[in-house]
Amino acid sequence: MSVAVGRVRCDIKGIGTIRMIFENNGELETVDLLNVLYSPRLRRNLISDSLIDQAGSTFSCKKGQINVYSKDGHKLFTAKKLNGLFCVNPRIEVNRNSNGKNVKGNSRFESVNEIKPKIQNFSTFNVNNLRTWHNRMCHINERYIIQTSKNKCVKGLPELKHSDFKCELCKLAKSRCKPFKPIGKIRSSKPLELLHIELCGPFPDVAIGGHRYFLSIIDDYSRKVTTYPIKEKNGIFKHFSSYQKRPEIFLNSKIINGRTDNGLEFCHAEFQSYLDDLGIKVERTNVYSPQQNVVAERYNYTAVDAIKVMLISSGLSKGFWTEALLCHTYVWNRVCHGNQSLTPFELYSGHKPSVKHLKAFGSTAYSGVSKQLRKSLI
DSSP: OBOSSTTOBOOOOEEEEEEEEEEETTEEEEEEEEEEEEOTTOSSOOOOHHHHHHTTOEEEEETTEEEEEOTTSOEEEEEEEETTEEEOOOEEEEOBOTTSOBOOOOOOBOSSSOBBOOOOOOOSOOTTOHHHHHHHTTTOOHHHHHHHHHHTOSSSOOOOOOOOOOOHHHHHHSOOOOOOOOOOSOSOSSTTSEEEEEEEOOOSSOOTTSOOEEEEEEETTTOOEEEEEESSGGGHHHHHHHHHHHHHHHHTOOOOEEEEOSOHHHHSHHHHHHHHHHTOEEEEOOTTOGGGGHHHHHHHHHHHHHHHHHHHHHTOOGGGHHHHHHHHHHHHTTSOOTTOSSOHHHHHHSSOOOOTTOOOTTOOOOOOOOGGGOOTTO
């Protein structure tokens, strides 16, 4: 074999195959080099990029590094420039040649037409490797494995150190939707500019009045809540039309926007036609994204928790959940929550509410009988 510098000739002692293993973002990528010539006189392992080009691979060079791609455009490895050479540090598997000798070497990518590696021993299985124990221990969080190793809590686990490896299988199987960042401010500047509308239910226990759902309508500006217990989903249109008339007359203003999910109870033709006639724009959340209607979703969650506590503390049966809901909504509009300095009732109506008349839910009460209906000894 002749080398580029000085036309020096080197004897070939064997031919074999080298498998280079690269780690790209936690995923292993293998590159097989066939018909590799073994010459002990060479101090560096060289790979001609012209042969890689003949194999159908492509290159891109930018900002001191070369990216090598397969025929289908899949990235194989990256070589970075070091002291005038483009270098890589793969792990190497060596196959014996026909003469029984080993072809040694790792690879580093060298200048224009060559790849240079430094020689190192490589084993495909490393018992002290964190990745190995991560696979053995059912893909448990690597921090727990390292902590167990550090504290010597079990036998047979070697001392492991932190590593930057990323398990692609864990990413795929344990992936979660990213949290939605809150806006952090009120979108509207006055009541009725935006309404958050949401249906909650069905509840497993039917209320005394036959209700199984409740509809919550929340004003974005004041956060004032109005709730309607309903028996069936088709009752939403009736209750919303009733709600729409009262605040518009009370505030002398019009409802501008409404936000709902894509439930059929909100999207049917009659309801949509009614909103169009009133000029109310409807904002629909994306499918499987309840976070986009977080104001109403959060209140429903809070209300259901409050209903449970109120029924338990009062000793009443679960059939009274609608009464507990309406009581909680009444009080909710008369307390400051979040960053508010005024109650929702005052922000909505402009009047300061009173709570002097409030009693604990489930308190004993007596109803008076008018004189006209009283009998002897009653």
